Amino acid sequence: DIQLTQSPSFLSASVGDRVTITCRASQGINIFLAWYQQKPGKAPKLLIYAASNLHSGVPSRFSGSGSGTEFTLTISSLQPEDFATYYCQQLSSYPLTFGGGTKVEIK
Amino acid sequence: QVHLVESGGGVVQPGGSLRLSCAASGFIVRSYVMHWVRQAPGKGLEWVASIEKDGINKYYADSVKGRFFVSRDNSKNTLDVQMDRLRGEDTAVYYCAKAILGGHDVDYWGQGTLVAVSS
Numbered sequence: 001d002i003q004l005t006q007s008p009s010f011l012s013a014s015v016g017d018r019v020t021i022t023c024r025a026s027q028g029i030n031i032f033l034a035w036y037q038q039k040p041g042k043a044p045k046l047l048i049y050a051a052s053n054l055h056s057g058v059p060s061r062f063s064g065s066g067s068g069t070e071f072t073l074t075i076s077s078l079q080p081e082d083f084a085t086y087y088c089q090q091l092s093s094y095p096l097t098f099g100g101g102t103k104v105e106i107k
Numbered sequence: 108q109v110h111l112v113e114s115g116g117g118v119v120q121p122g123g124s125l126r127l128s129c130a131a132s133g134f135i136v137r138s139y140v141m142h143w144v145r146q147a148p149g150k151g152l153e154w155v156a157s158i159e160k161d162g163i164n165k166y167y168a169d170s171v172k173g174r175f176f177v178s179r180d181n182s183k184n185t186l187d188v189q190m191d192r193l194r195g196e197d198t199a200v201y202y203c204a205k206a207i208l209g210g211h212d213v214d215y216w217g218q219g220t221l222v223a224v225s226s
Binding site for chain 2: 045089097
């Protein structure tokens with residue numbers, strides 16, 4: 001099974017900050033990686049698919065990069081509505097797996 | 108407009124069974140990969156099961172293999188999961204999820220339904 005390790009697991013930042021979250025896969029997954037945002041009590045929302053493709057309706061301050069085993073999600077200028085938990089997911093092979101999550105909180 | 112609505116959650120005793128259903132609208136279920144994903148209270152997301160477009164290939168997490176069974180009703184445009192021999196660790200919010208066209212990334216999620224396994 002492919003393991004995904006997200007770092008950091010917790011991040012404290014201010015509005016306007018540039019934020020980067022990393023997701024490392026235990027083996028190469030090409031670009032089969034997605035990023036989701038989840039707010040408390042709500043279903044997750046897709047941000048990025050195929051490692052770097054912005055999902056429809058997602059603000060352009062979100063971007064994804066990487067391939068193989070190392071991936072990043074970047075928020076160029078953190079907005080108040082971005083405080084949430086972020087998850088990566090590999091779609092390369094079953095069983096599909098999620099990273100442990102990164103909680104972004106207000107500094 | 109895509110809409111997914113789960114139903115069937117509730118409280119069940121350990122060893123019991125429950126069947127969750129997901130009513131889909133705005134798209135045709137048989138044209139997409141569909142998933143079940145769960146989230147235990149205060150924990151992260153866990154992929155549970157998927158059914159491929161062919162309706163034949165089904166995949167399960169090791170934690171539910173042999174106990175959970177995913178199915179699709181093309182005439183009703185619904186996705187189901189039959190959950191047998193439930194355990195305390197199956198307690199979670201269960202989400203029905205639709206994959207993007209031609210892929211497996213989830214672009215639409217239901218609101219979730221809570222399953223609580225407790226005596």
